[in-house]
Amino acid sequence: MARLNVNPTRMELKKLKARLSTAVRGHKLLKDKSDEMVRRFTLLLREDKRLRDEVEGDLARAMKQFALAGALTPSYVQAAAFSMPAATVGADCGTENVMGVEVPKISLTESEHSAALPYAFSEITSEADDSVRMVSALLPKLLRLAEVEKAVRLLSYEIERNKRRVNALEYVMIPQLEETIKYIRNKLDENERAAIVRLMKVKSLS
């Protein structure tokens, strides 16, 4: 490992020692952060997988139901009936801090959402009712999935970045500093020995 290009002086030695202790402390902290992030990440990942499996199943059922309904009603009637939803759903969007990463926190806000479906019963079959109800019931889960998936995504990038920092400290910064400190120390010792020898020589001459 290459040593840093510095003058072998006591000043530099002191400075480098301070830098080394900071680097070691930073490395330890970042490593702990990495461990905790990975732990959270695995939890979120498992939740994501579970939610996705559930949502996939439920949504497939709702879609199938809706396709069935579509077969019974002319598509223009259906389009007209569904184009004016009575219940509008909104989302409360905040953020949450997970290990220094801003992740979304979403909750569903629904206005007058009840059993009332946004169209007249005369035009639409009950199959469609069911599918709409299924999708409505699925929305909170979808939002949770969106939240978790984004969090997993953001965390994965942050873990990657953090890992790079830890490695840079562990395999570049710290060895470099240690090597330089050793070099300066050797140099200073050498100088000291040279000075002593010189003194002895001068003394024996007189």
Add this chain to the structure above:
Amino acid sequence: MMQGKMAVVGSAETITVFQAAGVEAFPVTDEKSARETLRRVAHDFPVVFLSEEYAGPLKDLLRRFDEEAYPVVLPIPTGKAAGYGEEFLRDTMERALGVDILFRK
């Protein structure tokens, strides 16, 4: 806390049911229009559901949303071309951990 609405982008027949449930729907017909629409919609809506069949072709666009908390774009399975979920998990897992902890076989 900001108030936002949800949008869904996908082919007309799959998103009508979401529209009925109160989510704003943006029908698209092909990859090009999907790209356009998604870009526009993601600008206005914090939460966007995208039909999964477009998740593959628009991967580069989706990656750009990974930088920030919002907008959240969630590919949802709509029957056609499933498999995004597994790929997503695999990819993310590999980046962060380097090992497979979910699909070990």
